[in-house]
Amino acid sequence: MSNTVLFAILLLAPLIGFLFNGLRWKSHNAYLAGTVATVAAGISFLCSVVLVSKLFGEGAVPAVSAKFYEWMAIGGFNVTAGFVIDHISAIMVLVVTGVGTLIHLFSIGYMSHDERPSKYFAYLNLFLFNMLLLILGENLLLMFVGWEGVGLCSYLLIGFWFSDSEKAAAGMKAFITNRIGDAGFLLGIFTIFFLFGTVNFQEIIGRVSGVPDLTWTGPVTLACLFLFIGATGKSAQIPLYVWLPDAMAGPTPVSALIHAATMVTAGVYMICRLNPLFLMAPNVLNVIAIIGAATAVMAATIGLTQWDIKKVLAYSTVSQLGYMFLACGVGAFGAAMFHLMTHAFFKALMFLGSGSVIHAMEGEQDIRKMGHLKKYLPITHATFFIGWVAIIGMPPFAGFFSKDEILWKAFTSPHGHILLWLAGVIGAVCTAFYMTRLMALTFWGKSRVPESVHPHESPPSMSIPLIILAVLSVVGGWIGIPHALGAILPGHPGNWLEHWLHGVILEPAAHGAHPSATLELALMGVSVSLAALSALLAYNFYVTNPERPAQFVSKIRGLYELVYNKYFVDEFYFARIINPLIDASKGMWAYIDVNFIDKTTYAVSDVVRGMGSAAKSFQNGNLQQYAMYIALGVAVTMFLILR
Amino acid sequence: MPILDGALKVGLDHYLYLSAVLFVLGMIGVMMRRNVVVILMCIELMLNAVNISFVAFSRYAENVNGQVMVFFVMTIAAAEAAVGLALAVTVFKKFREVNIRFFEHLKG
Amino acid sequence: MLTSTDFLFYVLAFISVFFGAAVVIARNPIYSAMSLVITMISVAFLFGALDAWFLAGVQLIVYAGAVTVLFVMVLMLFDLKHEMKTFSKGLLGNGVKLIASGVTLGMLLVYIWSTYATEPTFKPLPPAATSSIKATKDLATSLFTDYIFAFEAIGALLLIIAVGAVTLSRITGGTHHADS
Numbered sequence: 059m060s061n062t063v064l065f066a067i068l069l070l071a072p073l074i075g076f077l078f079n080g081l082r083w084k085s086h087n088a089y090l091a092g093t094v095a096t097v098a099a100g101i102s103f104l105c106s107v108v109l110v111s112k113l114f115g116e117g118a119v120p121a122v123s124a125k126f127y128e129w130m131a132i133g134g135f136n137v138t139a140g141f142v143i144d145h146i147s148a149i150m151v152l153v154v155t156g157v158g159t160l161i162h163l164f165s166i167g168y169m170s171h172d173e174r175p176s177k178y179f180a181y182l183n184l185f186l187f188n189m190l191l192l193i194l195g196e197n198l199l200l201m202f203v204g205w206e207g208v209g210l211c212s213y214l215l216i217g218f219w220f221s222d223s224e225k226a227a228a229g230m231k232a233f234i235t236n237r238i239g240d241a242g243f244l245l246g247i248f249t250i251f252f253l254f255g256t257v258n259f260q261e262i263i264g265r266v267s268g269v270p271d272l273t274w275t276g277p278v279t280l281a282c283l284f285l286f287i288g289a290t291g292k293s294a295q296i297p298l299y300v301w302l303p304d305a306m307a308g309p310t311p312v313s314a315l316i317h318a319a320t321m322v323t324a325g326v327y328m329i330c331r332l333n334p335l336f337l338m339a340p341n342v343l344n345v346i347a348i349i350g351a352a353t354a355v356m357a358a359t360i361g362l363t364q365w366d367i368k369k370v371l372a373y374s375t376v377s378q379l380g381y382m383f384l385a386c387g388v389g390a391f392g393a394a395m396f397h398l399m400t401h402a403f404f405k406a407l408m409f410l411g412s413g414s415v416i417h418a419m420e421g422e423q424d425i426r427k428m429g430h431l432k433k434y435l436p437i438t439h440a441t442f443f444i445g446w447v448a449i450i451g452m453p454p455f456a457g458f459f460s461k462d463e464i465l466w467k468a469f470t471s472p473h474g475h476i477l478l479w480l481a482g483v484i485g486a487v488c489t490a491f492y493m494t495r496l497m498a499l500t501f502w503g504k505s506r507v508p509e510s511v512h513p514h515e516s517p518p519s520m521s522i523p524l525i526i527l528a529v530l531s532v533v534g535g536w537i538g539i540p541h542a543l544g545a546i547l548p549g550h551p552g553n554w555l556e557h558w559l560h561g562v563i564l565e566p567a568a569h570g571a572h573p574s575a576t577l578e579l580a581l582m583g584v585s586v587s588l589a590a591l592s593a594l595l596a597y598n599f600y601v602t603n604p605e606r607p608a609q610f611v612s613k614i615r616g617l618y619e620l621v622y623n624k625y626f627v628d629e630f631y632f633a634r635i636i637n638p639l640i641d642a643s644k645g646m647w648a649y650i651d652v653n654f655i656d657k658t659t660y661a662v663s664d665v666v667r668g669m670g671s672a673a674k675s676f677q678n679g680n681l682q683q684y685a686m687y688i689a690l691g692v693a694v695t696m697f698l699i700l701r
Numbered sequence: 702m703p704i705l706d707g708a709l710k711v712g713l714d715h716y717l718y719l720s721a722v723l724f725v726l727g728m729i730g731v732m733m734r735r736n737v738v739v740i741l742m743c744i745e746l747m748l749n750a751v752n753i754s755f756v757a758f759s760r761y762a763e764n765v766n767g768q769v770m771v772f773f774v775m776t777i778a779a780a781e782a783a784v785g786l787a788l789a790v791t792v793f794k795k796f797r798e799v800n801i802r803f804f805e806h807l808k809g
Numbered sequence: 810m811l812t813s814t815d816f817l818f819y820v821l822a823f824i825s826v827f828f829g830a831a832v833v834i835a836r837n838p839i840y841s842a843m844s845l846v847i848t849m850i851s852v853a854f855l856f857g858a859l860d861a862w863f864l865a866g867v868q869l870i871v872y873a874g875a876v877t878v879l880f881v882m883v884l885m886l887f888d889l890k891h892e893m894k895t896f897s898k899g900l901l902g903n904g905v906k907l908i909a910s911g912v913t914l915g916m917l918l919v920y921i922w923s924t925y926a927t928e929p930t931f932k933p934l935p936p937a938a939t940s941s942i943k944a945t946k947d948l949a950t951s952l953f954t955d956y957i958f959a960f961e962a963i964g965a966l967l968l969i970i971a972v973g974a975v976t977l978s979r980i981t982g983g984t985h986h987a988d989s
Contacts, residue, residue, distance in 0.1 A: 679805035682897055682906075685732045689909040696916040711815040714925040716859070719822045721917035723829050723848075725910050730833035732906040733896045738883055739838050742845045745876065746829055749852050752868075760859040765944075765951045768861055772952065775871055776963045780970040782876050786883050787977035793887055801897070 061109065065124035065141050068105035068155075069194070071098045072186040079180035088175035092166030095179035099162045099186055103155035110148045120144060120561070123196060134255060141194035142259075145562045149395055150193045150327055153402045157319045158186050160523035164410050165311040167520040168417055178218060178309065185211035189320055193327065198247045198257040201328065205243065205292065208321045209236045215316060216308040225307035235301040239291010246284030250335075253277050259331055266334045274341055282335060282342040289325025295383055296353045299376050300628055306368040310413030313368060318375045318409050319402040326382040326394050333391040334564050343473050347387025351468075351481035354380030356625065358488035362495070363622040366423050367412045370496050374449065375405055377485055381464050384482060388474040389566035390467030392559045396538045397464055400456035403534045404448040407527035411442040414520055415500060418513040425496065430505035434513035437521045439501045441528040446497050448531040450490040450589050459535035461486060462582050466540065469581060470573045472566050483585050490589035494596035503601045542575035543582070716757035723750035737789045737799040741782055748778045814858060821858070825851040836895045842880045849873045863945040 075098030079091050112122050121144035129137040143151060162182060169175045188207025195201045210233075217229025251257055254265045271278035289295070294302035305317050316322070329336055329346070336343060354377045361373035378401045385394035416423055418435055432439035448455040451462065465486070469479040507513060515521070538555035539547070599607050611618045620626070676687075723746060730743030752771045759767025789799050796803050824847065831844035849872040856865035896903065952960055 681801055681804050682732050683902065685728075686902060686906050686909065689728060689732060689906060689913065693909045693912040693916070696913060696920075700916055700920050709815070711818045712925070714921050715818065715822070716855070717921040717925060718918060719825065719855075721914060721921065722826055725914040725917070726826070726829045726833055728913070729907065729910045732910070733903060734833065735894055735897050736838055738880060738887070739832070739841050742832055742841055742880060745845065745872070746832055746848065749849060749872070752864075753852060753855060756856050756859045756861045756864060759861065765947045768864055768948050769951050769956050771861075771864055772867070772948075773956075773959065773963060775867060776967065779871060779876055780967055782879060783970055783974045784977070786879060787974040789883065790886070790978055799887060 061112075061122050062124040062126070064105050064109050065194070066126075068102050068109065069141070069187065069190055071101040071105070072183040072190070074098060075183035076180050076187060079176045079183065083174065083177040083180055085176040086173070088166060088170045088172065091176040091179040092162070092169070095183050096159060096162040096166065098183055099155060099159040102186065102190065103152075103159045106143070106151045106155045109143050110152060113143070113145065113148060125196075129199075135251070137197055137199050137257065139200065140196040141200075142196040143194065145559055146327075146330055146395065147193050149399055150323075151190070153399055154186070154189050154193060154320045157402055157406050157527070158189075158315060160526055161311045161315040161319075161406065161410065164314075164413065164520050164523040165309070167517045168311050168413055169309065172309075174218075178215075181211055181214050181218070182312070182315070185215065185316060185321070189324075192324055196258060196260070198250065198259070198262075201331075202243065202247060205288075205324065206240065208316070208324065209233065209240065209292070212236070212305070212316050212321055215312040216305045218308055218312070222307075228301075228304040228307035232301040232305050235298050236291045239288045239298055242284045242286075242291065243288025246281050246286075246288055249277060249281035249284055253281060262332065263334045266338055268338075270338050270340055272340065276339075278335065279339045279341055282332075282339040283345070285328065285332065286325075286342060286346055289329055289383075290349070291325075293322050293325030293379050293383070294376050295325070295379065296349050296356065299353060299357065300631065302376055303369055303372040303624075306366070306372050310368065310409060310416055313372070314406045314409030314413065317372065318405040322375065322379060323382065323398045323402065326379070326386060326398050329383075329386045330391045330395050330563065333386075336386070336391075337389060337564055337566055340473065343387050343389060345387070346383050347468075347473065347475075347478055350380045350383025350385075350387050351478050351485075352380070353377065354384060354485035355481050355488070356380075358485045358492065359621050360624050361492040362488060363618065364492075365426055367415065367425050367428075367496065367500060368409075368423055370425070370492060371405070371408055371412055374408075374489065374493065377489060378405065378449075381461065381482065381485065384468060384478060385464040388468050388471040388478065390464060390471055391563045392556055392565075393460065393463040393467050395559065395563070396555055397460035400448070400460040400531070400534045403456055403527055404445045404531040407441060407524060407531050408445040408449070410520070410524055410527065411438050411445060414438040414516045414524065417516055417520070419507070420511055422508075422511065425499040427506055427508060428500045429503050429507065430501070431507075431513055432501040433505075435501075435515050437515060437524060441521075441524040442497065442501065444528040444531050446493050448535075450493050450593055451486055451586060452590070453586065454532075454535070456531050456533070456535035458586070459538050459540070462585060463538060463540060465585055466578055466581060470577075479581075483588060486585055486589050487592040490592040491596045494593040495600050498597060498600035503604060540578065542578040545575060546579075713757055713761045717754055720750045720754040720757070723747075723753070726750075735800050735802075737792065737801050737804070738786070740801060741785045741789070744785075745778060745782065748774055817858060818855070821851045821855050824848075825855070834895075838884050839881070842877060842884060845880070846873050846877045849877065860944060863948055 075095045078094050079085075082091075085091060109122050112119060121142050123140060123142035125138050125140035127139050129139045131137075162179070165179070165182065169178050172178060185208055188204045188211060190204070192201050192204025192208060195204060213229045213233040213236075215229075216232050217226045220226040220229070247257060250262060254262050256262060256265070266278075273279060291298045302317055302322065306313055308317075336346075357373045357376035357380060361370050361377065364370045364373060378397070382394045382397050382401070385391070385397060414435065415428070415431060415438060418431070418438070419428065422428070444455065448457040451458045453459075461482075465479055465482045468474045468482055469476065536551070537558075538553055539551045541553055544551045544553065599610070623629075676683075727743045727745075727747030727750060730746065731740050734740050734743065752774055755767040755771045755774070759765065759771075788804075792803050793799050828844040828847040828851070832841045832848065835841045835844060849868060853865045853868035853873065856862075856868055
């Protein structure tokens, strides 16, 4: 099959699934709806595998693409509805369709008792379609269409159980927060078009000048800054991260798919896509690195204190996204993509695992009411365990390689700094702690499960995706084994990922001496051992001595309250931004709208009404008055003719 | 007085003067009388005035087309009087009066 | 010198204008109707003076006879001896109406004077044409050849009018469904 046909099937399969399920959205048949949706996602996955395989082996091409039609041509502004799979989007498309398919499969079991499964799967397919638009679009405008589309689906799915006003509000919050970022993204697109006269990625990259823009207000810097604002919205970075924890109101597979594995990484993907442009704006890179590191640490510390299993994972996601941005910020775009991929595996795994737990606990999400679940949920426990060791960065699991790649780059890159590395390590230590805490409170220790709940293992349709993702979480990191480690391992495995991304992702020009492999190994050892110590400490806290956390907390009550309340960021936003905005809007309404705009319209309507009644008096039904008009007309006409 | 003599000598213009005067008289009546029946009479008066000029022109041009037109006008006038009076009767039945103002009710 | 025909014209013109004004002014509708009859009769004579003998006859029969009788009968039916008010209300409206009528009249008179006063008057017709039979025959020929279609259409119209008038008279009153 030609590339065009494959691309068409790849994109249209989820859309058709959406239409199929969307048109029968009232149906209660979760199995039919789920099967259709899963098959649609699976077809997309197969197509993307076939397409990506063309990038390999003999006669490999740097990119496969398909142009469907010219979308718009306005003067010099030409946009084609074209799609492309190159070495960057190949990773992303495989992750999205692959993990997406697994999550669709998982959803069949998870949503089997829901009232509107058809609607749910329709949204899920629509999300997949939009995500594919975002990933595969060959220009920023197509990406923006997908960007908005996934935002919409995210909103719909967060508020899927909209009869609960809190959940509906969470959806609204996500949507509105994203709008702020989207505005930035749009401004970025405008700036880029202004700069380069095109929105096509290939052409933009081809036209980037080789001279870095060292100012703060230069066009390249501004464009990158705007794009990064868009990325902070979609990828939940400071200051726009507040929506992601609330987004956990949606069904858990949605959290796994949209708010962990795929959509929230769109910002990282976009920055990696435009990496030659960002490299020319070192100031923006610094901003990205600092914000990424700050987000990583801040979210990780909040994660230490949360009691909701999904909230912990949500803050963990924010934190891991911070790592990706840290990687982007130090110019290690390859490491960002690597972590994006491994994170998609293990975070999707953990979310699905938490979904399995919640399903088993009949909707309970508070980890204080769990404990010792490994007895009831062996498969979930085993897979969750793998996700746990992956995320805390234990070798040889996936998270280890990607996270250490980032930390190493943060240390050695010309854009890096030792403080960034330190922030990364602190984040890793916190991650190890809260993840161990989560494991301990959920699966280990004494059971605190209420008598009324009888946990049970999930059906195969839910455990199979868990197992597959667990395997991926183990082996996913092996494609990017660092040289320093590969040199001492048997068989000397190379850094395949670096080779793969070579050419599409530029490395910042290194200066000074080449860092030694010994240093790399030493740093690796430091971060791993610190994380392991932290995990052990957490194990000690929550399993061996369950009373110790409370004692510890009572000593640092103030700090704990601050962190437990998420640094009062939401309250701050409400007090300083949202409420003043509401007050200002009310003021506008009361004074400007009512007193000025309304009165103007009233005046206009009065004038029109007055003119109307004046005209009406000519048409009053009085026949003799009509006769008078005729006579007047005759008189005037005759006067004009005979004058 | 040849000028006066010429002016007094009845020609086409005299008939037209007469026609104009009668027409305007009828017009005033139509516009100012209250009684529907009288208004209908005034319309007849106007039609008659027009008929005079038709016949005068017909005589002046020495062909009968003007007279044919008068024939039609008369027919229409009779028809109009019939309908108008029927309407007047209807209005009278309702309001016991034939003031033209009651025809305002005919508007939608 | 005035000929007898001219003299007759002035007399008839005076009568018709006088009684035409009476139609408009008379307070009693019956007087209006009677004045209208007189006006129509004088107009009929004027037709005769213009050698339109057939039309003069029709004028007498149709107008002075049928139509005016219809008016009088309707007035009898209404039994309106005297109107409370002859003219419509509205000082401004009436003023405008009078001014418009006056302007129209003035314009017409000036136009007729400027266009036709210098024209030669009616040529005497050849003796054969003055005979009423010949004139009537000409009219009939024209009516039944050149204007046959209009003539038939007028016949159909009269039929429709007859039916319509009867239907209207049968309505008990009221102009809206809710009223009746």
